[in-house]
Amino acid sequence: MDEIKTLTIDGEIVSAPSSATILDAAMENDLHIPTLCNLQGLDAVGACRLCLVEIQGQNKLQPACTTRVEENMVVQSKSARLQKYRRMIVEMLFAEGNHICSVCVANGHCELQNLGYEVGMDSVRFDYVYPTKKVDATHERFVLDHNRCVLCTRCVRVCDEIEGAHTWDVAGRGIGTFVVTDLAGDWGGSGSCTSCGKCVLVCPTGALFDKGKAVGEMSKNSDFLEYIVNAREKKQWIK
Amino acid sequence: MTIDELYEIGQNFRKQLEGFSAEIHVCCSGGCFSTGGLALKELFEKACAARNISADVRIISTGCIGLCGAGPLVRLFPSETLYVKVQREDVERIVDEHIVGKRVLTELAYPADAPFFAKQQQIALKNMGRIDPESIDDYIAHGGYEALAKAITYYTQDGVILEVRSSGLRGRGGAGYPTGLKWSIVRKVKSTQKYVVCNADEGDPGAFMDRAMIEGNPHAILEGMAIAGYAVGATQGYVYVRGEYPLAIERLKKAIKQAERTQMLGNRIFDSDFNFRVDLRIGAGAFVCGEETALMASIEGRRGQPRPRPPYPSQSGLWGMPTLLNNVETFANIPPIILNGGKWFAGIGTEKSKGTKVFALAGRIANTGLIEVPMGMPLREIIFDIGGGIPDGGEFKAAQTGGPSGGYIPMQHLDIPVDYESLAQVGSIMGSGGLIVVDKTSCMVDLARFFMEFCMDESCGKCIPCRVGTVQLFKILDRMTTGAATVQDLHTLEELCDMVKDTSLCGLGQTAPNPVVSTLHFFRREYDEHILKHECNAGVCEMPALDEPAPVAAAVPAVPAVSAAETVPAAEAPAGKKNGGSKKKST
Numbered sequence: 001m002d003e004i005k006t007l008t009i010d011g012e013i014v015s016a017p018s019s020a021t022i023l024d025a026a027m028e029n030d031l032h033i034p035t036l037c038n039l040q041g042l043d044a045v046g047a048c049r050l051c052l053v054e055i056q057g058q059n060k061l062q063p064a065c066t067t068r069v070e071e072n073m074v075v076q077s078k079s080a081r082l083q084k085y086r087r088m089i090v091e092m093l094f095a096e097g098n099h100i101c102s103v104c105v106a107n108g109h110c111e112l113q114n115l116g117y118e119v120g121m122d123s124v125r126f127d128y129v130y131p132t133k134k135v136d137a138t139h140e141r142f143v144l145d146h147n148r149c150v151l152c153t154r155c156v157r158v159c160d161e162i163e164g165a166h167t168w169d170v171a172g173r174g175i176g177t178f179v180v181t182d183l184a185g186d187w188g189g190s191g192s193c194t195s196c197g198k199c200v201l202v203c204p205t206g207a208l209f210d211k212g213k214a215v216g217e218m219s220k221n222s223d224f225l226e227y228i229v230n231a232r233e234k235k236q237w238i239k
Numbered sequence: 240m241t242i243d244e245l246y247e248i249g250q251n252f253r254k255q256l257e258g259f260s261a262e263i264h265v266c267c268s269g270g271c272f273s274t275g276g277l278a279l280k281e282l283f284e285k286a287c288a289a290r291n292i293s294a295d296v297r298i299i300s301t302g303c304i305g306l307c308g309a310g311p312l313v314r315l316f317p318s319e320t321l322y323v324k325v326q327r328e329d330v331e332r333i334v335d336e337h338i339v340g341k342r343v344l345t346e347l348a349y350p351a352d353a354p355f356f357a358k359q360q361q362i363a364l365k366n367m368g369r370i371d372p373e374s375i376d377d378y379i380a381h382g383g384y385e386a387l388a389k390a391i392t393y394y395t396q397d398g399v400i401l402e403v404r405s406s407g408l409r410g411r412g413g414a415g416y417p418t419g420l421k422w423s424i425v426r427k428v429k430s431t432q433k434y435v436v437c438n439a440d441e442g443d444p445g446a447f448m449d450r451a452m453i454e455g456n457p458h459a460i461l462e463g464m465a466i467a468g469y470a471v472g473a474t475q476g477y478v479y480v481r482g483e484y485p486l487a488i489e490r491l492k493k494a495i496k497q498a499e500r501t502q503m504l505g506n507r508i509f510d511s512d513f514n515f516r517v518d519l520r521i522g523a524g525a526f527v528c529g530e531e532t533a534l535m536a537s538i539e540g541r542r543g544q545p546r547p548r549p550p551y552p553s554q555s556g557l558w559g560m561p562t563l564l565n566n567v568e569t570f571a572n573i574p575p576i577i578l579n580g581g582k583w584f585a586g587i588g589t590e591k592s593k594g595t596k597v598f599a600l601a602g603r604i605a606n607t608g609l610i611e612v613p614m615g616m617p618l619r620e621i622i623f624d625i626g627g628g629i630p631d632g633g634e635f636k637a638a639q640t641g642g643p644s645g646g647y648i649p650m651q652h653l654d655i656p657v658d659y660e661s662l663a664q665v666g667s668i669m670g671s672g673g674l675i676v677v678d679k680t681s682c683m684v685d686l687a688r689f690f691m692e693f694c695m696d697e698s699c700g701k702c703i704p705c706r707v708g709t710v711q712l713f714k715i716l717d718r719m720t721t722g723a724a725t726v727q728d729l730h731t732l733e734e735l736c737d738m739v740k741d742t743s744l745c746g747l748g749q750t751a752p753n754p755v756v757s758t759l760h761f762f763r764r765e766y767d768e769h770i771l772k773h774e775c776n777a778g779v780c781e782m783p784a785l786d787e788p789a790p791v792a793a794a795v796p797a798v799p800a801v802s803a804a805e806t807v808p809a810a811e812a813p814a815g816k817k818n819g820g821s822k823k824k825s826t
Contacts, residue, residue, distance in 0.1 A: 045546070045547075045701070046546070046547035046702075046744060047701045047702050047703070047744065048702070048703055049702050049703055049704055049742045049743070049744065052742055060741075061741055061742060063547055066547045067547075081741075084738075085738050085741065085742050088734075088735075088738050089703050089704065089742065092703055092704070092707035092708060092711065093703060093707070095707065095711070096703075096706070096707045096710075125731060126707075126711045126731075127711060127714050129707075129710065150703075151700065151701075151706070169542070170542060170544075170700070172700065173525065173527075173697075173698065173699050173700050174695060174696060174697070174698040174699070174700050174706060174709070174710075175695070175698070175700070175706055175707065175710050176700070177699075177700030177701075177706065
């Protein structure tokens with residue numbers, strides 16, 4: 001049985017089981033901490049660094065998505081330093097890829113775009129990298145546009161953990177990192193892909209989308225994850 | 240195998256050695272290998288055969304003797320004369336004069352009392368360069384595996400850990416975590432399976448300690464690992480070694496096979512119920528795999544990417560099992576600690592940094608090579624006495640420790656003692672032991688740029704601050720060295736350094752800005768001169784004179800520069816502008 005811990009997040013005293021992360025505790029109490037790579041129902045990887053929080057008594061910033069709650073922990077998620085870093089991270093994402101909202105299928109339904117609003121990004125101070133990236137439209141139903149990928153690896157995790165196909169993975173390194181299907185072949189020729197479309201639904205940007213969708217038409221809904229996870233872990237067929 | 244049988248192997252081998260009237264040790268490691276060490280060995284063999292004294296003279300190739308800059312090195316026993324820069328034509332002379340005539344060739348011999356050797360204290364490197372790395376008998380004859388026998392026969396598991404704790408040994412990989420503490424954590428975690436891992440993924444530019452140690456005395460590492468395995472209750476060990484070190488891999492393979500055959504590894508070691516096996520895992524060239532969680536992912540066969548800690552490997556490591564992960568040098572220090580006791584080791588070094596540290600001297604230094612000095616030795620002594628100072632009348636500018644994660648130590652801090660705390664105080668780190676000396680011909684901005692490029696190339700791409708931040712840092716530094724930077728760039732640079740350091744996922748990103756921060760702290764004038772005057776004191780960076788227009792820093796493809804957030808008007812081409820493309824000019 002989990003022990004119950006009490007802790008303070010942004011001045012609010014909250015309780016959470018010891019197995020919960022800071023992010024779990026915050027979400028349960030309707031305290032917002034920005035995230036990008038995290039998606040409830042998938043393993044946390046702590047890659048995007050947006051959910052970094054300050055914990056009293058610790059020098060290092062810790063990701064809320066992977067740090068477990070502890071008794072009497074005092075967590076600060078909205079300090080000026082954190083806000084500044086978050087904005088820089090979002091700016092870096094925009095500088096890294098080719099994110100052009102006005103022509104994007106996910107315009108208006110994009111988590112990256114929303115993050116831009118949230119952190120108050122009115123311009124990008126960094127050099128745009130303008131990488132040359134490919135679009136893979138070989139799949140019958142879906143399209144992968146590397147230009148819009150933020151490498152959150154949600155697609156990799158949902159395919160591995162939920163669908164069990166492990167079609168997706170990551171190749172390359174540093175700024176040259178990119179997601180691949182199977183052994184970096186065309187998505188359409190993938191032998192392991194079940195065409196379930198889960199990766200498309202969890203993708204936070206317009207990197208994965210349904211074929212035939214026009215600008216702004218691709219809205220995504222990852223509610224199915226909660227349904228599947230509840231069914232698997234709690235044996236409850238509820239949403 | 241019992242402890243007596245072990246002594247017998249040693250005695251037999253020593254008796255065999257007594258049959259030789261002389262020994263020729265030819266260094267065939269790293270630098271000496273590339274300057275023709277192996278060919279020298281063959282020439283010595285031929286020369287001895289021609290004089291019919293082959294049976295009297297033992298000729299072996301050894302691991303690193305240390306004075307790599309003066310290679311190829313040849314050491315003759317029993318007189319322990321070291322000949323430096325031995326050329327092919329010297330071979331006959333050495334055999335005739337020294338072996339046959341018993342006269343030391345003074346013009347080739349390196350003075351035995353020279354500070355390079357006299358000021359060193361060798362513990363981890365003790366047998367390196369003195370034994371045949373491919374012979375387990377030679378290692379046993381020099382006291383090898385005695386510590387393992389002693390640990391298993393006379394010590395309890397906790398006793399071994401206590402000995403290591405009392406030695407005060409700290410992790411030699413760079414961070415300096417107390418080794419005994421780490422061992423006791425792994426020992427206490429309850430699990431059906433535990434692992435011992437040796438991190439030999441040495442990747443810092445200019446560092447070659449681990450390589451030399453494995454190539455020169457692979458059994459010492461295996462012995463250290465086996466003792467660790469006994470202490471923490473592990474039955475399986477892995478050595479994660481770089482694929483770029485083929486000779487180290489070959490020597491380790493051979494050593495493992497020999498150790499298994501002599502029952503130093505395997506089942507029922509020294510007739511106890513302790514079983515321990517070691518396997519090799521070979522890295523595929525990623526620097527980040529030196530980070531412990533990435534290293535373990537790589538051993539498991541997954542993509543070499545770090546994961547957030549905690550959980551630490553000592554609790555949940557390889558395949559979720561408690562794993563003890565230490566550096567090559569840490570393991571090499573274990574057998575001497577067990578043999579001589581922790582107190583003996585703790586008597587060397589400073590209060591908080593015990594024992595000795597191996598350094599690879601590189602850069603603008605007369606005696607390039609591998610040294611081992613007691614902790615707390617002043618940096619000046621290391622560089623000017625042991626290292627022999629700057630060659631060709633050059634002037635010292637700074638010493639770099641810790642590779643791409645470390646910092647620069649300028650002239651005014653030359654007298655600091657070299658230990659974990661003192662180095663951290665001046666903004667550098669101990670690191671794994673790379674020590675690169677730079678003189679006035681090096682530009683600090685250019686060096687910072689070099690290390691940033693390294694980190695940028697080696698970032699795994701998992702977390703955003705490291706993946707993109709290092710690229711942005713590199714771009715700014717690149718602009719500085721080409722005369723295209725602005726004052727605003729300097730502010731952004733500092734801001735980025737803080738951000739990448741504070742927010743990155745693993746040590747690679749967290750320490751990537753260190754060379755920049757350190758040079759900014761001590762050599763800020765050079766940055767200012769580059770930006771404001773387009774001057775590079777060292778004459779390394781080529782920049783247009785100030786009245787000329789600055790060149791376009793990065794190639795910008797003709798893509799319409801459209802920012803993604805709708806609230807922002809189209810941003811201007813970012814790199815070509817002198818002000819670095821900030822928002823001021825965007826409307």
